[in-house]
Amino acid sequence: MNKIFSELCYACRVGDKENVDRLASTGVNLNAVDEFDNSPLFLASLCGHEEVVKLLLERGAVCDRDRYEGARCIYGALTDSIRDILLQYDISKAVDLNQPFVMHLSSLLKESAYQTHDICITSLGSKQNNRLRLHKFILNTRSPGFAGQVDFFNGGKHCIEIPSSVSPTVLEIVTKFIYLVPVLHEIDARDMNCLIDLSALWGMSELKEFLERVRHVIDPSEKSTMMVEYQHRITERAREQLCCFVNDNILRNAVDVGPNLSLRSQELISMFNSSAFPDLIVVVENSMGLKRFYPCHLAILSRSNYFKIMFDLPLAECFAYKQFKAYRNIPSPTEIPTVSFPPCEFEVAELLLRYLYYDASEIPWQYAMDVLLIADHLLEDRVKSMAAVVITQSKDILEEYSIFQILYLGWETRMERLEHYAAKIVANDIQRYAKDPELKKAIMLSSTRISIRQETDSIEFVDDMRYYLLQKYAFEADDVEFLGEEDDEDLLKASGFSDYMKDNSTIEALLGKLNLQA
Template structure:
């Protein structure tokens, strides 16, 4: 975790928004400090990276202006716009609600299409209002509820809480389970009842918060405590969803041959009684045409645009899904299935982990395949995470040509990878001058201009030229100035000679290809 925090601090210094997003999703404490007492927010503010500052605040970084750390961020901000952002920041809203993982789980309490709930929760106090919830989420977040769903509530789909509690208190606890930022809404008169229910449902972290917060009077201290606890609650939930994937989903996968029907009795029985409470089978077919079935949940897969569209637009899959949900008996219902784009099983597992708990752990061996599959699934954020891994793994260039990476970048529209490929070529221009694919890459780049004119530029060439300037620490004006200089020693020391040699490589290739760029 310390290594990731140091990587986060570095990404904040240089303004690498994609990497900050990826690292924030690993559960790194955004409010920790490095060996020099610098928080990620302070570093981003000090270095003038406005988008990173906004992202950190959205992800739960705290800027309490009444404390030294917050004041330091404000007065150390490089620009007035960043200072204004920090001054307008409301610490009472400093929660992780803008984590994509949290936002999606919270949204599941609302009435959505398609309907994904499978439990209606109410109370015995006479109020007819009921909460539409998800068995697998309640089980993942509460050991006590999980036990009930496997025993006394096994066949039930409408449940009344027998404790003498109101639907308001029950809804508050349900919101907490679904990561809705509810701490600041809790009425003090409900503390005792909520504490009792939290104890019964074995939610010790909420019980601890309720015990502590009732003794805090100062509003600033209370807001800071809520922000700290909200971060902890989010990370606890992430670990609980990780356990759900590890212990309930991956341990119940089923490998089948091409001839096996998904409605075969063995398949139906296996998933109808699965401890993960699945309502969807994800079918993955790998390069060997082997099939693996994953017990999953539409509520989670709907986070992905590809699947959300599949079940909200009037496709045949929607009708099939609704038809097969009608049978609610645990042993008779047929669970519908959806197909992933063809990929290796490990890639599918990485993507499912991302969808269930925002995992950004992508081994370099699968980074390119994850990028390609995420592109097919319309998951831009996961694509960015995979691209970060590709650009930061030295093993990638030991196993792939930089031109292979460039072509993948074009295919998936990943600008970050396009720049990365150009930078790698620029840093070792003499080597790549002899590489047979350099000409092909430049030719293909020239063809990417939809309506080429004499003034058009070739993007790959432009990027290489940019990184050549960066390689020798030149500005464009420096080239004009040094080109007029006669002092041989100065020219040698400045690096202009080597720079011109590298540029000449590009010019020669363009001449050979009869391209003007």
């Protein structure tokens, strides 16, 4: 650890704002950690130096609660006011590598077991003549001006040579930018003019704006702050671009066919000729037997664990990828690979596609149950969690579904959140639900789910209801034991203990009727 950073850590620990200001101005890395894994921001927040915390954040220190160090800062803060300041600066939704779709998009620049690229680009200035293996749909989406400079549409060239005036270094930086690899810190002042010209030519306005601003900034900490700001803007802009791409090129080019019918050969060819630049077709069949065909991309579907496993297996031959290689022209209908989603409504499939392409997280409550089920099939745990949150927070869901449908779905998809939610709803209105035969069925089903039998079996659903009964009346287990020995009826009524015992007796009565012990 260098001397300047050691001094900075000490100044943050003791609250020496003047020294922190001086040392930060030297360009020292404000987000480094000492031998005890403590960052300057963590030390200042832990020791309660609010002004130092503000100064560090203004100078580019990062507080990101999705990372270990950021979480330590927030939860280790000495005062609530410091914690509030840190939360205001929290960039957990802005740091690119914490965004799953960004991580996936960046990973596409690496070679994979199955080739997903359909275009290669090389700079004539490269001595090694290295090729960048890229994707037409990403280039067209993220760099709208690029398509106007080179003809790769409608069976055009699949290998593009960039003039030697664009150095391999500049081309690599631009490519990383397009694929959302954090690259702003790699830019050399000598490449600035060429990068500005190229970003203007290829329609990358955020990169151009950043370069024009940062070239006049000398203070390293100010540069760091600017990079954080622009990385967030770049990510959000990419999300908007991919949203438009899905709307304009995938959903708009989808084709519906009736029950027991298939897509005509010419329609398939037309779909592959579209501006979506697809390399596979996703087929979805809804409850009416109608089918919808979506032009999609192996590069994006491979983000789903379900499809990734499928593509990694020898079954890849089924998708015609041995015949349909990169750089080929439009394949014949027999070569066009297709994959199927589990049967569901088209709206549900489109919510999943939007998530895979750009992390769309808005799930209308009307579709949340179906989204959860399909996401479980596709092994998408993050989508399952988002759908479960919508279900448990919706005020309207119980008008459409019974609490027992939600419980059973929770069991089927292994979402404990739904199990607890159902137990809480039932416990809070146990007198009404006790009259519903479905409650007895739910308790019996829960009893069959016991994995380890003991002298007195534990039934999870019943245990959860008892727990939420305690919460309903704001009791602890010790309170129940204490009040159970009390004879003062007025006290028992006033404390709510009488009502608690009535509800608890209702549960016991149900167990008695079912001949169950729990």
